[in-house]
Amino acid sequence: MWPWGHLGVAYLLYSLYARGRFGRPPRPEPALAVLVGSQFADLIDKPLAWWVGLLPSGRSLAHSLLFAAVLLAVVYAAGFALGRVETATAFIIAHLSHLLADVPPRAFLGYPFETEFLLWPLLEQPTFRYGERLFEPPAVVELVVGPFTNPAVFVLFEWVLFGVAIALWYVDGCPGLEYVRDRIPA
Template sequence: MWPLGHVAIAYLCYTLSTRLRYDLPPGHLAVLALVFASQFPDLLDKPLAWYLGILPTGRTLGHSLLFLVPLSIAGYLLARRYARGEYAIAFAIGALSHTIVDAVPILWDPDETGAHLLWPITPVDAYESGAPSVLGLLVDSMSDPYFLSEFVFAAVALAVWRDDGYPGLEPIRGLLERVRPTPDSS
């Protein structure tokens, strides 16, 4: 799955979580943690595998439940000490939804594997001819219905995000207002 699909599914999972727990839309800073976390497994694994050659593939350490579950628990325990437990919950939902959604194609594609879920206990096949290119992966994805479904999830998530009041935008807007030059500052 591509970044757009990951953030869309993570947002839908998280807003459902906050609605069920608090009957409220998500908070601004928690959504920013969620957006980062929805990309975290790829931000960790892809550079370490594709550019540095430290990991065997782009779905290993950051995609492993053996890494993400303890990280999420530790993050929650630490964040709770500072009354920021909701940020850790958002992170956990974002990161865990990412790795689970990446395993979904095993339901219909016999060539897919969910080995990354329990890496390094379950081995993953290293790249045979080097790391893939982003452009090559994108071209290969174009005819895949799973890829196209990401746009449906994104449209639904965008509608829900709008109904939730665009959580996450306010801190960014405030930051931009602080760094934007004013007419007097020339």
């Protein structure tokens, strides 16, 4: 998924969470934590793999569920210590949504190829072959997920998600915008 798709998914999920949990739209700090959390895995993995050569791929260390478990503990510890649990939760929701959004649609159809990153370094990349199928999904899953295996449909879907998220962010009062403006010297 592209950065705008990750941001769209993360903001939609966190905005729904904030409404359900607090009965209001996101506050500025958590909204900014969603922005950072939605990109965090790529901000670590891509440079370390592509520019420095320390990682085997652009989806390995920070895309791993093992890393996510440690990150969750560290972020919540910091959130509790600083009195920013809501912001920590926003970051974690955004980070986990990034990992889920990077799972190829074919995985939901039983083809696990390119999902190895979730268990890096326990699984090498690649472990699964492209045509290897581990399970047969229900017909309704094939019906819903099938169109998203087409790259053009998937990219269009990302833009739609991003557009819906931007519209919701606007309806929410553009949380985070004034926060940033107030901290930029004139």
